[in-house]
Amino acid sequence: MKKILYLIVYAFFLCGCAGIENKKPNIILIFIDDMGWADLSCFGNVDAQTPNIDKLESEGICFEQFYVNSPICSPSRVAISTGTYPQRWNITSYLAHRDLNHERSMVNWLDPSAPMLARRLNNAGYATGHFGKWHMGGQRDVTDAPYINEYGFDKSLTNFEGMGAKLLPLTKDESGKVGQIWKKAEMLGKPFRWMQRSEITTGFIDSAVNFIDEAVKMQKPFYVNIWPDDVHSPYWPPFEEYGVAKASGKRGLYLAVLEAMDQQFGKLVDYIQTNNELRNNTLVLFCSDNGPELGAGRAGELKGYKTHLYEGGIRSSLIVWGPGFMSEKVQGTRNKRSVFSAIDLAPSLLEFTGTKSPDSFITDGECHIQTILGEANSSRKSPIFYSRPPDRKNYYNFKNLPDLAMREGDWKLLCDYDGSRPELYNIVNDPGESQNLAEVHVGRVEEMTQKVVSWYRSMPVLETEKHEASNQ
Template sequence: MKKLLFLILCIGFSFHHAYAQKKKPNVILVFIDDMGWADLSCFGNTDAETPNIDRFASEGICFDQFYVNSPICSPSRVAIATGTYPQRWNITSYLARRELNKERGIANWLDPAAPMLARKLKDDGYTTGHFGKWHMGGQRDVTEAPYISEYGYDQSLTNFEGMGPKLLPLTKDENGEVGRIWQDAEILGEGYHWVQRSEITTGFIDSAITFMDKALEADKPFYVDIWPDDVHSPYWPPFEEYGVAKEAGKRGLYLAVLEAMDKQFGKLFEYIESNKELKDNTLVIFCSDNGPEQGAGRAGELKGYKTHLYEGGIRSSLIVWAPGFMNKKAVGTRNRASLFSAIDLSPSILDFTGTKTDNGLVDGEDMLPTLLGQKKRVATSADFL
């Protein structure tokens, strides 16, 4: 009888283990556009409140010494999407119209052969989606760039700087006058919809939630980018707030947009936390692509802004949330010691998901134990030799 009971227990354990192995974790990468290191109230902003993001941070870990790999948009996005230095792909500044790209000696778009994190995860059985700004090809008059789907994504919805379906920004001032931004972006792929700029992040989040719902129904793990551009100029907060914010100047408009973005993210966080399957099996990484525009966002006491190679241009506030995987003692803490960068996220996520790769090109290091609060990696002099 004891032998039979032991056998049943062994079979049960094996089944449970096999099931657990099949339930790969989900990953959401939130990449904010032009947000300063000290713009979130959980990172010291006393001029605006970001309660939804702050609450999310209180359930995860905040990192004070996280750096992106460029102080400007396009190369920073290449780095986080590939785990490699953007110089490898001849993208060292923001991508613009072809003549300006030629003058600066940079590519018109990211080579589709680049080692995309999304493609590696897709090859491992993940369903992959990109929702938000792209800016790695397909902008201004560069209309023949590869579609986002050619980089390993099953679905995409972008803005005026990417190829494929997109949400294009409408504006409304204090007098109710409606305008358009980047209306020429209609030439960059079919399926565009005009939406008030202050509501576009909601559009990206709604589409991402629908995408995640379908993945859950299909019992497939997902990898999702949510890359909004709210806090990139021009700043257009909700119509009801525009007049008052405008009176406070550029900084006032920025803070109003920042708070509106936080409200929109509340819907995403509520969606994840209200679903136990998601909450226990999802990693969310939240950071910015570079420092703030001067006169708008702030980087605390750090010197420099967007486009500057000073700390203020490249240090980003980083929040990591994964309650089902984190060291419980680290939840709600602040890591001030560990120093790492955006190219480290790709190999860390591949480790987290158990994704086997061909060990191809990668410049970043696996920082997963640090991200999950299992240990702190402190920079030494060897890191700078």
């Protein structure tokens, strides 16, 4: 009898272990708005401290050559959400009023049939939630855009640039005077709640934590976006700090907002790091959607800012945290070699979760989950291609900016739509893009120019030339 009971208990133990081993991993994707490559203190910022985000870095991996796929908001968000170039969907700059979208040959919102990572995971049994900025449809006078849940999310809470439940920003200056930003945002769907902008990230995190708690109760894996817009202008730190920060100018306000954002992330970091179930089965990815605004954030030695195809506009500080999936020897390390981009995250995470995609599933990304988890140092085999926002030929004191760019291996090429005015940099030796080697490596320039021009011409958006007059 004892032997039978022992066998039953042992069999139950084995089944339990198999259940744990086969449990789907959880994913949290944190996407910051307009944060520079060097703005986190773990990436070298000495003017402000980000200790809570640094906690993720201390147990995770920092990637120094990670790229987003556009130097401006909406297309960057499309890329990371779909694993495809945003040019495929006619979203090449920030989505705005209907007339401006039309003027730039852009759609008013992302096609709901786009291959959303969230939808693929949702179909595979994941609870999916979006908390924060959306900006892929539903903004300004575009009130008939699809709601966020039509893209594969079970629940969402957004701001003034998305359809559905939202938190809308109030402001308070040093005198205590309260104001509103984007008053007409109420027309973009209900329910909505006004709250201080300096506290809205807490609102998003509270909702995300509640959503995660519910998913855990239902024993469902979760995929959660947390996309705050704190460090996008206008900058409104807590009003107790506003006067001192304002006296230091735009940079002072930005740094105060950056530190306030980090403080709000403390709740999320503590929540996942101290809960053993979440700690051992959750992967967190943290990066920014594009480079910084001039005079606010910084990209270190990298050239350029938000909207530019130079490194400062498109290189992003990626942190990946997941102690349950990483060996101890790679925790707290920096990967300075691997080159990959936001479009690679979707296929990597699908592979990570064991989620199969149909043969018709469109992707421009490559799977680099082994690199993401510190098991390899691979880079993209294919180049990373870019086209500039059509309304940004001259911006932030840069005149006649290049129209196209590509990164291939150690090399970076920039040129105009017709391949003229090439700039070539060995980006590993010259990350600041200070020494144009186009006249030295003529053959390489010809080869890379042909590739990037061919790529651009293969995309749907080819009406850029008619916008040039308005960009001068």
